[in-house]
Amino acid sequence: MARYHNLELEELIWKAQENSVEFSQLARRHIISALSALPDPWGQIGAQEFLSGIFPLGSSLSKAVLPRSDLENIRDTYKQLNLLHISERRLRAFLEKLVDPNIRNKEDQNKYVGTLNPILKQCGWELQATTEDMGRLFYSMHRIQQGVQGRPKNIIFASRIRPDLRFVDAINNDIEIVTHKDKVLVYDRPIPQAGLLWQNLQEWWADQCGLDPKSRETTVHLYQRLYESLPENSPPQRLFFTTYFKEHKDSFVNLPALLPEVWLHYDLQTIAQRGRDALLRQRMDFLMLFSHAERIVFEVDGAQHYSDNGVANPSKYARMAAADRELRLSGYHVYRFGGSELQGPKGEETIRRFFHALFRRHGQK
Structure with missing residues (x-):
């Protein structure tokens, strides 16, 4: 006893x-x-x-x-x-x-x-x-790394233009897109324990558009909407997106959704107005959520990220490096690609190998 x-x-x-x-x-x-x-x-x-x-x-x-x-x-x-x-x-x-x-x-x-x-x-x-x-x-x-603290409340994505938004209920964190509503998507549902899968995103999209959540028509409709948000002048970004779905065409429904053009920071004032306290990175090229805390950022860098008219710009590179540090210290995983490595068949192979290694690393497959 x-x-x-x-x-x-x-x-x-x-x-x-x-x-x-x-x-x-x-x-x-x-x-x-x-x-x-x-x-x-x-x-x-x-x-x-x-x-x-x-x-x-x-x-x-x-x-x-x-x-x-x-x-x-x-x-x-x-x-x-x-x-x-x-x-x-x-x-x-x-x-x-x-x-x-x-x-x-x-x-x-x-x-x-x-x-x-x-x-x-x-x-x-x-x-x-x-x-x-x-x-x-x-x-x-x-x-292991705890990931990002807190839970996503609104994911603002698939938009190349800066959203014009306002809080309609700041207590509940309810936002409204004021203009260009057709150019911005806002996912406002809780992130499941297994992360934000394509099927979760498709069910949400079906509710938004009045479509059948399980139909191929809905899958294609959502895919096209996301693809159209990618910059036309960035073939590497588009290749990154299309190759992911091409490689996993038989299983992507049960894999994490690849969200393009995701707004991370939002400030009503401009960088010039905010000055030295301005947020470093407003938008991410791609985001995946393996859980509410385990968030994966993918950045595809063209020459404009580190140079001006073909001339190296150390200040630009420093800002990019500082933004990466800030994200990592917040708990995000950041993977960065040079635009030149994501071109043609070799680029596709790089992307395919990367995602297979990524999913093994994070226990997704």
Whole structure:
């Protein structure tokens, strides 16, 4: 009984040390659901030995009803282990134990890591390989870049002209495009946990235009609207956009939407009026949202980004570098391309290889 009280005390201390909630109830339910579909969680050592390393022997949690060999009760077991409410420190220890190579073969270890990491990344964590022994990897929970703080409320995009907008309700952050409404798109829905996928964007577009959200006609209509917003004098930007959809034509509906001409900063005053306090970058060439926090910026640089009439302009380059630093410090991922590398067949191949590597890096495919 004493050890049970020690567990409770330990949990109280650990929870008191946690400054914020990183694994929400929803995230924990996703973890439980994902784990329930994986092979025997206790691996080669059995439930009692496995749990004793996480929950002290004799505690109520280590005496949870164990699943039968067919694993029918595994989801209930996870709940009885109180995974929905235990401290985040104990939850992280539990997840590390699940992928320990001492209890699990390599194939099953890979299944666990591959299943858990996409969920954990949404919470700012990841199972990372830290050491190797006898050809087997040992994983530990590590914080990853937290991404952008806050949640998107309005995404103003697909517009080369500076929007003329006003707040119609500043308390609710409701905006109205005053002029050229047909030249500006405003996505104002919550960003799903899996990010802003093309299907989410298409459903929104269908509602805006009174179209069938699942029809090919709607897909083509939205694609053309986005394509038309790209600068005519920037073939590399257009190639970047068209190649993405061409390469992923069979699966792009379930991939992140590639948003062109996205307005990041908006100031009613001009740069000349604002002076040294002016915001550095008003518009992004492209944006992807892998979640509300994990935001990816793509910039395609023509000569105008760093020169004037073919003559290098150090001041322009300095402003561009400063804007990149500002974005990265805010939590954005920034990938920059030179316009000359995005031309012709070689440019297409560069784009294709980049997106495949990007999705592997961020666990999207």
